[in-house]
Amino acid sequence: MKKIQCYSLYKLQLVIAVSILSICCSKEHSTSLDTSAKDSTGISDSTQQIVESKSDRFFLYEERQGQDVYIKYCVVCHGVEGKGDGFNAFNLDPRPRDFTDSTFLANHSDETIIRAITDGGTAVKKSQYMPSWGGTLSSEEIENVIAYIKMFSRSKEAKTPTN
Ligand code: HEC
Numbered sequence: 001m002k003k004i005q006c007y008s009l010y011k012l013q014l015v016i017a018v019s020i021l022s023i024c025c026s027k028e029h030s031t032s033l034d035t036s037a038k039d040s041t042g043i044s045d046s047t048q049q050i051v052e053s054k055s056d057r058f059f060l061y062e063e064r065q066g067q068d069v070y071i072k073y074c075v076v077c078h079g080v081e082g083k084g085d086g087f088n089a090f091n092l093d094p095r096p097r098d099f100t101d102s103t104f105l106a107n108h109s110d111e112t113i114i115r116a117i118t119d120g121g122t123a124v125k126k127s128q129y130m131p132s133w134g135g136t137l138s139s140e141e142i143e144n145v146i147a148y149i150k151m152f153s154r155s156k157e158a159k160t161p162t163n
Contacts, residue, residue, distance in 0.1 A: 066141075076088040083098050092129045099149045
């Protein structure tokens, strides 16, 4: 009689142990889900910050499209903030164009900018290290990316020049 009681007690303990374990596991599972959810929001938050730091207004459609092109193809040399300080820039002499320099837009017609992007630096007597993008980007993508790079100097207009 005593032996049977002991056995069923053991069984009960086992059941409790298993259920505690499964609760723990499921908790752990949901926490890891939570973190991944947080991570993805974190990324979009930081993109949002970049967007906000450049302009105090919302992006126009072409500027947003242009931003995608810029991040994909141009950011490695021209930098996240358009200062010509992308991680690849330090290998290059002359350095990639600094788009935050307000003289950039003043001295460059849209035509020249389009030609530089489509046919590369040499087409406008600039560095050969500026690649040509005519074979990669459509003319619409080029127009969009120009709309985007123009924002770099616009958002800096009110600030004092650094050099
Ligand atoms: C491999 C590095 C590199 C990449 C990638 C790159 N550029 Fe450049 N870019 C340069 C360099 C170097 C210059 C030349 C600076 C100079 O000669 O004063 C330049 C110059 C320019 C100029 C100015 C030309 C002028 O007349 O002054 C524009 C506009 C430009 N880049 C746009 C872009 C766009 C848009 C992209 C992406 C589609 C891009 N660049 C990608 C390196 C790069």
